Amino acid sequence: MISIIIVDDSNEKIEAILSGIPEDVREYVEIVKSKSKAQQAFSKKVYDLAFVDLAIPRHDDEDPLPNEGVNLVQEINEFDWFKAPKKILAITQHSELESQYSERLKELGVTLHFHDGTGSIADIVKYQYETIAKVNQQLDYVYDALIVVALEEEAKPIIYDQRFNWSRKDILGLEDVNIRSSFLSINGKNKKVALVILPRMGLVSSAITTSRVVNEIRPHYVLMPGICAGIEGEVNLGDIIVANPSWEWQTGKWKEDNFAIEPYQIAINQKMVTRFEQMLESSILEDLWRNTEKNRPETKPSCHFGPMVSGSSVISNSDKITELREQHRKLIGIEMEIFGVYAACTQAKVSPDFIGFKSVCDYGNEYKADNYHDYCSEICGKLCANFVEFILQADK
Template sequence: MTKILLLEDEDEKAEAIIGVINKYIDIDDVEIDRVVSFSKFTAILSISRFDLVILDLMVPMRDGDVPFDITDHVIELIRASNLNAKAAYVAITQHDDLVVARSRELAGLGIATVEYSDGAHWIPALEVSLQRAFRFQEHDFVIICGLPLERQVLQSTKAEIGKLFFRNGLNCLEIDIEKHTGVAVVLPRMGLVEASIATDKAIETFRPKLVLIVGICAAFEGRAKLGDILIGSPVWEHQAGKWFGNEFTLEMYQEPIPDRLDTIIKQEIERSNHFKDIKEDLKSLNDPEFFESKAMVAPMVSGSAVIASKDMAAMIAEAHKRVLGLDMEMFGVYRAAKRSVDHVDFFGVKVAVDYANEHKEDRYQRHGAIVASRVAVQLIPLILAQDGQTLK
C-alpha cells in the first residue's frame, strides 16, 4: 500500500492531483490523506509515515486562515523529521515566483518543485515521484522465509495479514503487528546466496528498521532437543574455508545480533518462561514433549547444502563446542543486514524440527514453523519500541 500525504487547500487542484495518482496507481494500492492547513500537515507528518508527500507552498496556517508562504517552515520541518526522512517530496504550486526563488534550496533537501497550471506539463514530474514512492515503500520490518510454509503459518499468529504482491522481484505479503507495518518475503529457492540477495533487495525497497528470518532448522543431536527455539547469535557459514587434501580449515566469519536485541530477547525469554503461552494450544496436535522445549540465544551455522549426514554434522560441530543449530539462510540474512548502508537491526528465530543426520522427517515441520512465527511476532513490537521503554 502506497501512502501519500497531500497538503492542498484548493479543491479543484487537489482533485486534479488525485486524478493523476489514481491513473498511475490502482485505487486499491494507494491511501491518500489530504489536509488543507499547515497546522494539520505538521500534526499528521509527526505521527504517520508516508511514501510520498505532495504539498503546496501557499496554504493557510489553520483552516479558514489566509494562505501564506510556508517554505521556511517546510524546510525546518523536513530537516527535523525522522519518521518521514526517507519519503519522496514534491511541491506543486501555482506561484511561479516561489518556484524561481526557492527551487534550488528545496532541491537541496530532495524536494522537487513544479509550477502548476491548467496544462499538463506538471504531470510528468508528479509521475516520477509516484514511481519512486510506489517502488520504494517504507515499512518497519521485513520477515524473510526460506519456505512457503514458513510464511503461511503467520496466519496462526496475532499478526494482521494483508494481501500478496510482487515488488522488485520479491514475493511479498503485507503483515501488520500492532502499530507496525511489515512485509514477509519468501525466497525463490533456499540457500545463502538467495537469502543475501533477497535481504539486500528488501532493505533497499522497504527501508525497514528491522530484518529477521523465521522458520525451522536442524539441531545437532546431543546439544539441542527437537522443539528448541533458537535465536541464532553468533552465526557463521560452515562452508567458508580451505580444503587442503582431505583436511578442511574453517574460516569462521561470525555475525552476532546487535547487543540491544540480545538483551531484549533474553529478557523476554525469561519473562515469558520460554514463550510457554504461545505453545499451549498446540500440545494436543502433536507430541507434547516437542512443545516443552527451551528458548535460547545460541550459536548457529548456515550452509546452502542440506546436511543429512551424522559424520558431516560432527565435523561442522567440531568448530564450536556450543553450536546448537544448522540452517540454510540465517548467515546470509545477517550479513546482508550488517552490510546495508542504512542501520538495520536483525535477528533470526528457528525451531529445531529434526537432527542433522540421515533420519530426516517432517512430522514437526508445520508446528515448529508456527512456534517460530509466534515468537517472532511477540518479539517484533518489543524490538521496535523506543530505546529505554520498559518491557511489561
C-alpha cells in the same frame, strides 16, 4: 535513529550535551567515561555523532589525563580495527588544551569547542544533531519490520495471525519478489511490516533477496524465523535457537584432503538479545506448546542463544555433524539461510537491527524425519509475530 556517543567523565558536561539533543533520543545516547570503554565502543559500531572530551581517564575510576581524548581521536583515524564515527565533536573546558590541540584536531577533521560552563553548549550540540539528521533523512527507515522466511510453511502462522492484514505488495524493483505488506497497530499508531518468502532455500537466495528488499524498503528490524537442525545432546526437539553468532560452514580452503575453515562470524547486537529475553520472561513458549494442534514433542520448548552455522546443503549425516562441531565447540544448530540474512543486513545502506531464530525439527543425522516440521514452523512463526509486536511496543 541517529546513533550518538558521549565520551566524557564529567556528569555536568554530559548533561549539558544531552540538553541539546531531542528528549526522545536522549535515552538511546551511549555514555562512556574513559578511553578504554570508548575504544571498545568504537571497535563495534559506527556512530553518526561522537562527542569527545579532551581530558578523560585512561580507565574507569582513574584521574583524567589532559591528552587522552586527543590520543583516542588519533587512534580512531589511524587504526583499521576502529569504526570511525561520521562526525566527531571535541569539547574541552581547559583553555590551554584548546590552544594546544585545536590545529592537530582540525587536521583530523575534528572541530574543537571550548566549554567552561558559562556558555551554552546545547546550541552547538543541537546544530550538529540537526545537520546529521538532515544528511540521514534520505536513509530514514520506511518499514518498521521485515520478516524473511525460506518456506511457505514457515510463513503460514504469520500470514494467518489476526493481528496482521497482509496484502500482496507490488514494489518498484521488487516485482519478482514474493512480498506482502501489513499494518500493525501499536500504541494507537500503524506500524508497517513486510513479509518475504524466499524464491528458494539456501544462502545465495537469502543473501540476494534480503539485500534487495532491505535496500528498497529500508526496515528498522529484520527477523528470520523457521526450522533447523539441532545438535543432539545440546538442544531438544522443538527448542528455539537464536543464531548468535552465525557463519557459513563452507568458507575456507581445501588443502589436499583437509579443509581449513575460514569463518566470518556475524553476531546480533545486545539490544536484540535483550528484547528477545524480555519477551521470553512471559510464558509464551509454554503457551504456544500447550495450545498447538500439531504433533508436538513431549517436552515443552526452551530457548538457546548460541552458535548456529549456515550452509547450502541439507544435512542428514552424523559424521558431517561431528565435522561441523569442530568449527565451534559450542555449536548448537545448523540451517541454510540465516548467515545470508545477517550478511545482507550488515552491508545494507541502512543499518537494520536483525535476528534469526529457528525451531529444532531434527538432529541432522540419518534418522532425520518430518515428524515435527509443522509444529516447529507453527511455534517459530507465532513466536516471530509476537516478537514483532513486542519490539515495536518497546520502541514507543
